[in-house]
Amino acid sequence: MEKTDYITYTATDLLNDDYFLESEHHPTPESQLFWHRLEAEHKVLASEMQLARALLHIVAHSSGKRISEPEVAELWEQIKSRTIAKEKRKSPYLLLRRWVAAVACIIILFVGGWMALMNMPEEEYAGIALVKRPDAQPTDEVQLILSDTKKLTIDGEDSKLLYQKGKVDINSQTIQINESKGTEEAYNQLIVPAGKRSSITFSDGTKVCVNANTRVVYPVEFTTKRREIYVEGEVYLEVSPDKSRPFIVKTTQLDVRVLGTKFNINAYTENQNVVLVSGAVEVDTRHHSTRKLKPNEMLAYNEKELQVRTVNVANYISWINGYCIFEKESVSNVATKLSQYYKRDITISPRLKDITCSGKLNLRDSLEEVLETLAETIPAEIEKTEDGTFFIK
Structure with a gap:
């Protein structure tokens, strides 16, 4: 669209313009x-844009809550006064049409906020990412925290949860659950400690x-419109296809x-990546336009940069079978992966900074055994300090 099309736009027009909204939600250079x-x-247009952005800012940072009536009244007065000033010389019919558009815009903001403006279901901005980690003493066992705050400890290095209607099988032991509380606020949490792995198979077949x-x-229950989870750490998913519920x-x-697809997400730190095994995914980084991946592609992201490249996916998903496979990988990257898995500090000598290596490590072994195997591959020596950290030199 040419810029001359926007010269006479009011804040109301901008809030009803798809390109403006898309630019605010997914800005591109x-x-x-x-x-x-x-x-x-x-x-004049710059002033209208500032007002439109102020409206969006209030809604986007309202933590999913509806705008209060006083806020709506204040915003409406600003829009009305600006619209009258710009339209006072235009026909009554056009002025009425502008007012109706403004009222409709405010109603949209009040009822659905930013989610409705972007034509997204309200669940998109549900509070799942705001669910707090429960206060509990660190433990070496897998924990399942149910929506009623009941905590279950799960034994084993590779535990399995299977959800079915009204129950969950934990390592083949059936536990009855109450699914009637399946609201936006009802969430379960699975917390896996260092050196352990687990799996969840949901009732829709997704693993x-x-x-x-x-x-x-x-x-507790996926809604009829969408399926959504929140992750801190690393997961591999095999999503059961359902066109009606992304x-x-x-x-x-x-x-x-x-x-419906298979992919891996590593989100231990701010440097995160998505590796696609099969199917297709869309990745929204919030600071860049949405990117679509093809099989064998990895999207690596932090707030400073985004990269997409072809990789050997086997090296990124080998952990699901209990192994760490690396091919011409830097020693520092291997040390980072082991540090994330065992939750132990591992540092390397500056002389190893540019050294790469290839091999296969068994994650069922202790960290000391794994590091000794790695040292033989490099080669290098392993030193354990008094505070329990490891130094590869």
Whole structure:
């Protein structure tokens, strides 16, 4: 759309414009340059854009809550006064049409907020990412925290949860659960400690393999419109296809949307990645436009940069079978993976900074055994300090 199309736009027009909303929700260098030029060249339009963005800002940062009536009244007065000032010389019919559009816009904001403006279901911004980790003493066992705050300890290095209607099988032991509380606020949590793995098979057939030092938050029941989980750590998913209910995985940095596919997400730190094994996924990084991945592609992301490249997916999902496979991998990256899995500090000598290695480590072994195997591969020596950290030299 040419910039002249926007010169006479009011805040109301902008809030009903798909390109403006898309630019605010998924800004790109091209769209940012487009709007920046308009603002610089047209002061009246720049003022309208500021008002429109203020509206969106209030809604987007309202934690999913509806705007209060006083806020609606204040916003409406601002829009009305600006609209009257710009339209006072236009026909009554056009003025009425603008007022109706403004009222409709405010109603949308009040009822659905930012979610309705972006034509997204309200569940998109549900509080799943805000569910707090329960206060509990650190433990070496897998924990399942139910929505009623009941905590279950699960034995074994590779535990399995299977959900069925009204019950969950934990390592083949059946436990009755109350699914009648399946609201937006009712969530379960699976917390997997260092050196352990687990898996969840949901009632829809979707399977989630959960790596060590990982927390997964999921609703007691998936809604009729969507399936959504939140992850801190690393998971591998085999999503059961359901065109009517997309599956969304949220992390602190990413939203990954799928219908049916197999992929891995590593979200231990701010440097996160998604590796696609089969099917297709859409990754929303919040700071970049949505990216679609093809099989054997990895999207690596932090707030400074985003990269997509082809990888050997076997090296990224070997952990689900209890192994760490690496091929021409830097020693520092291997040490980082082991540190994440065993939750122990591992540092390396500067001389090993540019050294790469290939091999296969058994994650069922102790960290000391794994590091000794790694040292033979490099070669190098392993030193354990008094505070329990490991130094590869």
